[in-house]
Amino acid sequence: MNHAILRASIGAALLLAAAPALAQDPGNEPRAPESPAAPAEAAIPAGSVFEGDWVTLGAGAALIASYDGSDDYVLSPLPLLQGRLGGVSINPRAAGLALDLIPDRTGATGFSLGVAARLNRNRADQIEDEVVRAYGELDTAIEVGPTVGVTFPGVLHGFDSLSISADVLWDVAGAHEGMTINPSITYFTPVSRGAAVSLSLSARHVDDSYADYYYSVGAAPAGLATGEALAAFTAEGGFDKLGANILAGIDFDGDLTNGGLAGFAIGGYSRMLGDAADTPFTRVRGSADQFFLALGVGYTF
Template identity: 35%
Template sequence: MIDSRFLAAAAVLFVAGAAPALAQDATSSAATDPQIADDYDKDSVTIGIGGAYVPDYDGSDNYRISPGPVAIGSVKGFNFSVIGNRGSVDLISNRPGQKIDLQFGPIAVLNFDRSTLSTIDDPRIRALGKRSTAVELGGYVGLGKTGIITSPYDRLAVSVSYRQGVTGAHRSYIWQPTINYITPLSRKAAVGFYGSAQYVGQGYADTYFTITPTQSIASGLPAFNARKGWKNYTAGGFATYSLTGNLLHGFKIVAGGGYTRLLNDYSYSPVVRIAGSKSQWLGAVGVAYTF
């Protein structure tokens, strides 16, 4: 089952965040000959499968391997992505040769955090009870610019997204600002970096980080009331390398890693402070194909 930790690790690999197909767009400009430029303006879809090294739950100090699919692409100038348990579409079409990219569109996320107790090693967390899968719907706005630092083809994008839990474990909100940077090294290779943070509402805090007196008796962890606020920040990087000639066609490998730090009440919750860790490490490797 794909969960929210795979989403974070997949973002390391495919720079998903709130800027769909960012890696594809930037690396597509890695050369200047007419054939590359012509290919860049064509419809393109990349599909892949990856394995991610992720915490058992948000705040855990135990880790496991989780697989998941990825699909990103651009059709008639509209970018889209389906990455693990998250899907998004940019409703503002891009024109051929465009350097400024305005982004706006919907996002949908299935939050599986603690919805399967069999994947959690710590018996104290299992004793807190199972959470229902949360359906989070929302949207994002962003701005991207090609030709920033290293060449006419590197790319920087900033965005902010908003999601609201509409069913399941919580009916709260998540704000997430994101920044991504990617630069091609050649037709066959590219590297990138990203950063993001999350501000969550009271319902989210109560669902995943508050411990009620009843839960305290069952788990042995002290009772705790978490409050809404900044939950974490994340920073990471990735690299991709073509196995079949260039990044516009065929197979490629991707690999990356990231670090997440839980903040404020979320780092003090016994779910994290006693049973887990406020430092979260993510890693992933995968294979993708572009056609």
């Protein structure tokens, strides 16, 4: 998993740390099954920091693969900004943000529609493998596009939820000049008033331009030692990654509803697929199996 994808997971974890134990983010609060017509105020504890505008600021550190398909791991800092201001939800994305422009009624199925933007720095820095590094660092991509999703509250009990979303992003910085489709599904549940967990499944589909930029192997660079050159490889688009992670957040004063300081932990696994797994950058110099671990804190006010 690269730095960008992990930042999105970190953001999701801090969302857990910021979410009320008796009601989720005010855009998508669950309702009690026995009273589906209850007013919005009934779903949010009185005095909750999530009743109006709120912001979460956070930071963490993660042990992650040095590039997509690497078997070397590096430590990376991970910032976070999240919240709701003036009816617009600000949600973390892979090294970026997404804005949800649709306010949702408390206790009802929630819909999201907006714009997402992020940086993709895969193989732009921190390349630990000397052979892969010899093939050159790549440019940073700036990916922008629409995001859409739906959240179903009260799936197994009154306070959990199931969310399905997808971002469709295009590079506007002239790096890979391609498009990615990023679907995900997340189950969230509080486990007490002061702690919550989620399980997420995600995938990524890339077009030919993206695959060629990151996974194709050209002529061996000058100066590479004899026997270290990688075989030429031409990559095509398709699903390049499938992953799962488990996230946990805990409030340090035992009450997620009042904001303040909270901590998170994440463990995850992803598998490179298709040409992303077959490229010599992965098959010869790295591994299709990708693991990560992250810890951090967030403050909600």
